Amino acid sequence: MTKPRIVIVGAGFGGLAVARALRHAPVDVTVIDRHNYHAFLPLLYQVATSGLTAQDVAHPVRSILRSLPNARFRLGEVCGADLDARWVALQGGEHIPFDFLVLAAGSTTETWGNQSVADHALPLHDLEHALAVRNRALSCLERADATADPALREELLGFVVVGGGPTGVELAGALAELKRHVVPHDFPALEGAMRVWLLEGRSALLPSLPPRLQAKALLQVTGLGVEVRLGALVERVDPTGVWLRSGQRIPARTVVWAAGVRGEKLAEELGLASGQSGRIAVDETLAVPGHPGVYAIGDLALLKGAERLPQVAPVAIQQGQAVALNLLRTLRGHPPFPFRYHDKGSMATIGRNRAVALVFGWELSGRIAWWAWLLVHIVFLVGFRNRAAVLLNWAWNFFTYDRGLRAVVGGNPIPDLALQRSEKGDASVARC
Template sequence: MSAPSTSARPVASARRRPHVVILGGGFAGLGAAKALRSSDVDVTLVDQRTYNTFQPLLYQVATAGLNAGDVTFFLRAARMRQLNLSFRHGEAESIDSENQIVNFTDGGSIDYDYLIVATGVTTNYFGTPGAEEHTLAIYSRQQALTLRDRIFTQLEHAAASNDGKNAPELTMVVVGAGATGVETAGALAEMRNDAMSVVYPELDPRRTHIVLIEMGKSVLPPFKEHLRDYAEKELRERGVELRLETSVKEVSADGVTLGTGEFLPAKVVVWATGVTAPKIVSSWGLPQGRGGRITVESDLRVTGFENIFATGDIAIGPEALPQLAQPALQEGVRAGKNIAALITGRPTEAFKYKDKGTMATVGRRAAIADIALPFGKSIQLTGTLAWLVWLYVHIATLLGNRNRLATFVNLVTKYMAPSRRTNPIVGDVPVFDRVSVAPAAKAKQEKTVVPAPVKVSAGK
């Protein structure tokens, strides 16, 4: 581990003030930009999208609980409170560290004196055949909307195919029982339990299955055992079928082949197993560690570079940190402060993570929270109190008062208002075509597993 220092490459830019370029408008990138608000620098924020996405609530968009606009924030609006900030829409293709230039896929480029890489990561399919082609992730706004429309397409198609004799089977599979997987499975189960009997009378909720697959022995591995047990109990009570210690061998258009060789028919498969660095990062000439993440020193400078920092999920340093919003935000702030220090001749400081705790929700009035307290202590909450804390923290963390208000109204309507059973937010669904629907050929060849009918409890 190299010690923090004041050394940095001399400013090569022809600009009047040092130019700081930040790649990525997520928690880390915006945290870094804000930390430089009072510094005598020009800051350019670069992102391939024109908006910031609040990823912890994307599953609510995917399960028709929130509008996409509720969890996105126009990045150019950040300039309203920071006049030394500008925005450049683009995707970084390469980094010329010798000449201090970032080149974009659109053919343009931008020079920098200091660079912060905060691009985030992408879905990791772990080389599973068919996973990238036939599953849906929830890592971007568009992915969440695509999943939402796929869910309602399958519901409408199942309803249209009911001939009055045999109620169709419908299975939705979630792979990965981390926070995203658990929250998605819980939301899907509540949608089935609360709304299906009212808005889809053609379907039998007992023949609509939500299956959560996890290679490990329990759901939500980072949490303490009693919190994991609580989450597992709540999932089962909501009718989620848990397949623990189960691997996925292959994914096809018709379903999932498990490690045992069994085939689980499914038209909706959500992939929530983990993340990795985007492939393009390997061409940037920066050192990479586990998962393709960029290696950094204690002060968040990229190993071997004096004026390039990496923060958030894309960075991996001497200490292992959870890939969550709080570490990313805090790293971004520290990187920004360290650049401000270098510009004024002061030493950089090592990053120290202040753990504020973690939380996850299973559904209405059911959540777990591990909240950090001073002096290394923590408090664990479950049930309604944890759920209320989860609601408050997620709404308060959103960017923009409009988003906070809209999210509050939508979540209150979803969970507490009398109309919550029939208030999904949906998009476009293609018309069902019976002719184009062919039987699953693979199901004929392999042993097919159809989940047993579940006892649906709508009282949760």
């Protein structure tokens, strides 16, 4: 007898949780992802600021699935499906049939319809983004060190992070540490000249934390030298800076947009995206209404009645485990269970010895929160090699105040057009 075919789209936190929970079940599992690696997104900001390398936070999916006897991997981007005929289509035209489908394709950056943001700000949502931010930041420092034009230098040394959630706070803190500990050694002429801005539209940072921790986070991040602007709404981004609705302009060649997420475009491609968030509405058992045997989980799913559930890894993991259980119950003819989220807390690190955390209702800040943050991230990282590499890099960064790889690999990503405006050359001089 053929075993039920379970197809999981996405090898992120949610998709892998489903595959792992089904490891002993009498089913055939196929995990499809457009990358051949699982990326540990919570540490992307460290890749973006040279604290870690891309390899430290990525793990091959095939090696993760190796220990799951009933699972196999397919590299490919799902771009369509017939949910009644029960297949998904990969780019290139191949169809993969399924009996049960779990959509776990995650999310992407939300630009709120602002085309200038899409054109000129850098997202931070996958490994390529993190490398692009790193290249931009390092290239700006190199160029600033070489230019005599004060206006251009100010733009090159301006770093703006938009969005005061955990990603924005962590990235701004890491950039500020780069300014304090690395720039003075690598670029002595630039010491003190780099500026890091953190813009947040609301009246506080880290909206998911209690007000006392929000206030502490603000103190810690400003203590590092980050210029925080609360209630600051971005009107427009251009290649040379950010315009606020208040009329203020902040000169910056590096603008990172961390102000919102929306469902991956797959939801739209399948005609399942609901509302403005672009996520797939699911019922309380995580099933997609009207499509028996089809589920959505993690960042891609919008759970009815629990719309305010955060788009974080623990939600995706718990939903993955819940879907695996419901799928097996369905196969056995039992009714599925409704999903309940067990919230163990949230945390954000701001820099060396600085963090805020809400853990099982306990409010922690400073050094103890920082250690809790380190511990949680090491535990959740996939793979022994990654854990060892990250620990080694962190120890190196901590004791030497240095950063790892500061190589610009992949070209100079500063928009050249804008540079030429300020760096016009003499027409009689031959240029390469």
